[in-house]
Amino acid sequence: MDSTKISGNVIRKYLPVYFVLLGIFLVEVFLAFRDFSTSSLVLMLLFLAVCSAGLGLMYFMHLNQERRGLFLTLIPVTIFVLLMMNMFWTDAVRLLHMRPPGE
């Protein structure tokens, strides 16, 4: 098989993913110029960022072509750690308010 032909195909194969990523980014820019509250904007942008990251992980990093075991070992654990971090940070803010007077 002609190797050059294979190389050309991979770019063409992932072009839709590339354009979707650019599209999501342009939607993010559009949303940033709308009049949303900061927390709503952060949540919407985070959701879109997670979608972009998912596409990047699955297609650009080929995680969808690896064994399912690799995905199950890496991704749920990372999400769990990040969610736990979310708990710790809120707790850190609570501790700031509960500190003894004069400290």
Next chain:
Amino acid sequence: MSESQIAGQGHGALLEESPYAIPSRKFTMWLFIISDSVTFGAILFAYGYLRVATPNWQRPFESASVINVVLMTFVLITSSLTMLGAVDASKAGDKPKAMRFLYSTIFLGIIFAALHIREWFQLFGRNITIGSGTFGQTFFTITGLHLLHVICGVIGLLAVSSLYSRNQLTPGHVETTGLYWHFVDLVWMFVVPLVYLTNIAH
């Protein structure tokens, strides 16, 4: 396995097959990526809480900065595409094409870093530095860490392309470096909305 077989094949033959069916270097890169994503996650979570909880947060980015960020994002996502081409061409044994794609990725990485530094200098010109308040501290820490990753990626790509062209590295090495480069792109997808797009001056 008998002792004579061990003597003939070495102890490697006694080891189990990799449970993920990927080379150890690739798995190591995945573990590095996971640990690094947790580092970025911690910093971005801290930034997110500070950003939402601070009422008078500085919003320094105007249209010119947004255009710069759009350009930077376009360059970085395109570099991921060229990296895919490099990995595919190297696996197909088309070394000249792989090298062209690798050099394109390096070139785009350098452009990204240059645009990033230009943005920084524009902020310096407006007296926004790492010591000028919470915005400056968080902005320069997060974008600085990301820029450090891009610079390391460019250096890594230069080293890999140089050694690969001299047949000292395999397509597997190019693929592993590609994983890192895609990760840098992935982190940027979180940095842009959180750090730039929530701080546009209205």
